[in-house]
Amino acid sequence: MALLEVENLEIAVAGQSEWLPVVEDCSFSVDNNQTLGIVGESGCGKSLTAMAIMGLLEQSQVNITNGKIWLDGENLLDMSAGDRRRIMGDTMSMIFQEPMTSLNPVYRIGDQIVEALRQHRKMTSAEYRTRALQLLEMVNIPDFQQRINSYPHQLSGGQRQRVMIAMALSCDPKLLIADEPTTALDVTVQNEVLELMLDLQRRTGTAIILISHDMGVIAQTCDEVAVMYRGRIIESSTTAGLFANVLHPYTRGLLNSIPAIDSETEWLDAIPGRVPMLEEKLSGCAFHPRCSYSQPKCADTLPAALSIGESHLVRCHFAGELEL
Numbered sequence: 001m002a003l004l005e006v007e008n009l010e011i012a013v014a015g016q017s018e019w020l021p022v023v024e025d026c027s028f029s030v031d032n033n034q035t036l037g038i039v040g041e042s043g044c045g046k047s048l049t050a051m052a053i054m055g056l057l058e059q060s061q062v063n064i065t066n067g068k069i070w071l072d073g074e075n076l077l078d079m080s081a082g083d084r085r086r087i088m089g090d091t092m093s094m095i096f097q098e099p100m101t102s103l104n105p106v107y108r109i110g111d112q113i114v115e116a117l118r119q120h121r122k123m124t125s126a127e128y129r130t131r132a133l134q135l136l137e138m139v140n141i142p143d144f145q146q147r148i149n150s151y152p153h154q155l156s157g158g159q160r161q162r163v164m165i166a167m168a169l170s171c172d173p174k175l176l177i178a179d180e181p182t183t184a185l186d187v188t189v190q191n192e193v194l195e196l197m198l199d200l201q202r203r204t205g206t207a208i209i210l211i212s213h214d215m216g217v218i219a220q221t222c223d224e225v226a227v228m229y230r231g232r233i234i235e236s237s238t239t240a241g242l243f244a245n246v247l248h249p250y251t252r253g254l255l256n257s258i259p260a261i262d263s264e265t266e267w268l269d270a271i272p273g274r275v276p277m278l279e280e281k282l283s284g285c286a287f288h289p290r291c292s293y294s295q296p297k298c299a300d301t302l303p304a305a306l307s308i309g310e311s312h313l314v315r316c317h318f319a320g321e322l323e324l
């Protein structure tokens with residue numbers, strides 16, 4: 001069994017009069033030393049999937065309605081809230097999409113790192129401070145001896161993101177989930193941040209889930225990729241396997257929308273249309289209204305997950321038959 005195995009995960013959010021499924025039949029796994037990329041357009045369910053794994057969905061508006069999440073052979077969904085809190089930040093931790101929401105503006109960053117450590121490790125005050133300095137140095141915060149006393153607003157966006165990473169790495173997690181860790185950053189800082197995570201992996205064997213809507217970032221970083229569309233994984237494979245043989249029209253659209261470095265236009269070939277609203281009931285394949293290969297069957301019948309080759313899964317009635 002892999003370190004993390006997500007099995008048939010289903011998440012629903014409260015609509016006007018009923019629960020609306022936002023993540024459906026979602027299965028994937030990630031093992032030590034591996035990086036799994038989860039990619040897909042805004043609103044497709046990436047962050048909710050991450051929060052479900054982290055145990056951050058105990059809200060009245062969002063509910064896990066089915067599935068299992070195995071970490072080290074134990075189903076997290078059967079654990080007590082106390083046990084889950086012990087794991088969070090220690091065995092697994094998360095870098096959030098927006099650093100300012102998870103850094104507290106009124107505390108110095110050093111104190112916030114120490115607080116994160118204190119929840120899981122017993123040390124003397126001097127040891128906490130030494131470890132906090134070590135972490136800030138590791139994530140390349142310039143003048144870290146002075147910066148440890150700064151407040152979040154005194155740092156740049158990239159530095160704040162790195163402080164978040166320092167906190168997430170403070171207990172050497174076995175599983176690290178990074179939710180769009182680089183979206184707000186320029187390309188140079190983006191590469192540094194990705195490099196930091198991979199560096200941690202080389203040192204400690206951490207399993208990483210990297211969430212992004214940027215296929216370029218995924219290609220550069222991940223061993224495996226899962227492509228999500230409206231709450232379902234519609235294609236998954238090794239990264240090399242996916243790039244060599246794209247089987248779902250949506251994945252092809254995402255790949256075509258990688259911005260070209262020397263191009264005047266920002267997006268080469270964005271996918272026409274938009275992700276359907278949650279309230280819109282859709283039969284068949286959720287992508288069919290936007291798919292240029294759509295046939296009547298696509299509107300009627302949900303495609304099953306087809307296994308093609310060794311580790312390539314795809315949900316398309318015409319997988320392998322289309323020239324993408």
Ligand SMILES: Nc1ncnc2c1ncn2[C@@H]1O[C@H](COP(=O)(O)OP(=O)(O)OP(=O)(O)O)[C@@H](O)[C@H]1O
Nearest residue numbers: 013022041042043044045046047048049061062278
């Ligand atoms: N607390 C909530 N209550 C109700 N609906 C929610 C809640 N959180 C998310 N949703 C809805 O669930 C869907 C999936 O949201 P999610 O945040 O997982 O998307 P995402 O793939 O992370 O998108 P993005 O790339 O914009 O971060 C969206 O339609 C969103 O509006």
Ligand SMILES: [Mg+2]
Nearest residue numbers: 046047097179
């Ligand atoms: Mg998100």
